[in-house]
Amino acid sequence: MGKSRATSNRFTDPADFTPFFVRRGGELHCEHVALKAIADRVGTPAYVYSGAAITAAYRSLDRAFAGPRGVPHTICYSVKANSNLSVLRLLARLGSGFDIVSGGELHRLRRAGVSPKKIVFSGVGKTREEIREAIRAGILLFNVESEAELEILAAEAARLRRAAPAGIRVNPDVEAGGHPHISTGHHRHKFGVDWDDARRLYFAHKGSRWIHWQGISAHIGSQILSPAPFRRAIARLADFVRELSRAGVPLQYLDFGGGIGVRYSAEDPLDVRDYAAVVARTVRPLGCHLLLEPGRVIVGPAGVLLTRVLYTKQNRGKTFVVVDAAMNDMIRPALYGAVHPITVARALRPRSSSRVDIVGPVCETGDCFLQDWPFGEVNYGDLLVLWGAGAYGFVAASNYNSRPRPAEVLVERSRFRVIRRRESLSDLIRGE
Numbered sequence: 001m002g003k004s005r006a007t008s009n010r011f012t013d014p015a016d017f018t019p020f021f022v023r024r025g026g027e028l029h030c031e032h033v034a035l036k037a038i039a040d041r042v043g044t045p046a047y048v049y050s051g052a053a054i055t056a057a058y059r060s061l062d063r064a065f066a067g068p069r070g071v072p073h074t075i076c077y078s079v080k081a082n083s084n085l086s087v088l089r090l091l092a093r094l095g096s097g098f099d100i101v102s103g104g105e106l107h108r109l110r111r112a113g114v115s116p117k118k119i120v121f122s123g124v125g126k127t128r129e130e131i132r133e134a135i136r137a138g139i140l141l142f143n144v145e146s147e148a149e150l151e152i153l154a155a156e157a158a159r160l161r162r163a164a165p166a167g168i169r170v171n172p173d174v175e176a177g178g179h180p181h182i183s184t185g186h187h188r189h190k191f192g193v194d195w196d197d198a199r200r201l202y203f204a205h206k207g208s209r210w211i212h213w214q215g216i217s218a219h220i221g222s223q224i225l226s227p228a229p230f231r232r233a234i235a236r237l238a239d240f241v242r243e244l245s246r247a248g249v250p251l252q253y254l255d256f257g258g259g260i261g262v263r264y265s266a267e268d269p270l271d272v273r274d275y276a277a278v279v280a281r282t283v284r285p286l287g288c289h290l291l292l293e294p295g296r297v298i299v300g301p302a303g304v305l306l307t308r309v310l311y312t313k314q315n316r317g318k319t320f321v322v323v324d325a326a327m328n329d330m331i332r333p334a335l336y337g338a339v340h341p342i343t344v345a346r347a348l349r350p351r352s353s354s355r356v357d358i359v360g361p362v363c364e365t366g367d368c369f370l371q372d373w374p375f376g377e378v379n380y381g382d383l384l385v386l387w388g389a390g391a392y393g394f395v396a397a398s399n400y401n402s403r404p405r406p407a408e409v410l411v412e413r414s415r416f417r418v419i420r421r422r423e424s425l426s427d428l429i430r431g432e
């Protein structure tokens with residue numbers, strides 16, 4: 001953070017990298033719908049997701065693990081990345097399972113009609129109530145993150161007289177992840193249990209009446225761009241699974257978490273087929289059913305945030321473009337220094353050499369989407385597109401500065417529908 005976020009010399013039009021957002025007749029379209037048509041109808045800011053892009057991302061990961069070189073597997077989409085009910089229903093129809101980290105996410109999945117048998121529950125701070133609700137629902141697997149949590153899980157299972165299917169989330173002590181805030185698999189992080197403690201807990205509860213050991217899990221970080229950390233982590237997990245099995249604790253599920261990175265601006269992400277080859281090769285001999293918890297790679301590139309220009313202004317030779325979206329709508333640039341390219345929705349104008357900061361209306365210096373970004377001249381009302389906004393976008397939006405949260409729209413071929421209406425002023429004070 002603090003560094004300049006301009007990536008101008010490496011800038012290319014993001015539309016060149018996806019078949020789901022295309023320029024036609026001078027207008028950027030999502031599938032067959034002009035983004036301008038959506039903005040005119042729904043207003044801005046608004047998130048727009050391509051159903052076809054989500055479907056394609058899900059299928060290409062699923063296919064990468066199919067066939068004789070694959071391994072029996074279930075993709076458990078990580079709900080936190082984008083938890084809109086319509087997105088969850090779309091993925092459920094494709095056959096996806098789900099990874100949750102709260103009772104709220106469980107509630108969403110139940111409203112979306114998802115079978116509990118396709119839900120795994122991770123997270124370091126599951127409350128007793130959340131644990132109880134998930135046991136009652138009959139979920140597939142609890143990924144336990146501490147000894148204290150395991151005790152509560154056992155107590156609640158006994159109280160409900162219903163054994164809890166469980167695995168331990170180990171902390172594989174592998175350095176990975178695109179930013180310190182989203183790296184999780186090193187021993188200094190709060191996540192998971194170290195190898196020795198995990199071993200002790202598996203043995204201590206071996207044959208237990210209320211804890212049924214069914215799995216093991218790990219999630220080493222997010223926005224990982226190279227196969228190396230995955231290779232190291234999966235190898236250590238496989239060794240551990242073999243050791244447990246020899247010691248009389250056979251496990252049915254190996255949950256390898258999420259973390260596959262995507263291209264936002266100039267990244268060169270790994271091919272999911274290479275990822276799959278590394279993972280499948282190691283898991284196949286174990287005879288385990290593989291669970292995966294991808295979030296970003298499924299929905300990230302499938303979404304954009306539409307925003308309009310409110311003002312342009314100059315301060316001592318520096319040009320600011322003030323837009324109607326802000327850090328409350330999309331926090332990734334402010335929180336991680338993430339670079340989400342912004343382009344105009346009309347035909348790309350020849351980009352002048354002038355550079356601008358693109359900023360939101362929130363009263364924080366950090367409310368800046370891009371710094372020193374090369375941009376042609378724009379005017380009041382021009383429609384802009386912030387790319388790569390499908391994951392960790394709307395889900396992390398807030399009402400800071402008393403700003404109603406934006407609408408969400410799903411495009412399917414030549415149709416679009418509002419899948420979450422824009423918040424109203426009365427939504428803002430509901431509950432006060």
Ligand code: LLP
Pocket residue numbers: 078081099122123182219221222223257258259260293294295296297332336391392
């Ligand atoms: N499984 C677990 C246990 C996780 O904690 C996460 C993400 C995932 C799966 C999904 O990871 P993915 O495939 O999306 O990398 N807000 C941050 C990302 C936080 C990720 C948290 N955990 C961002 O905007 O980059």
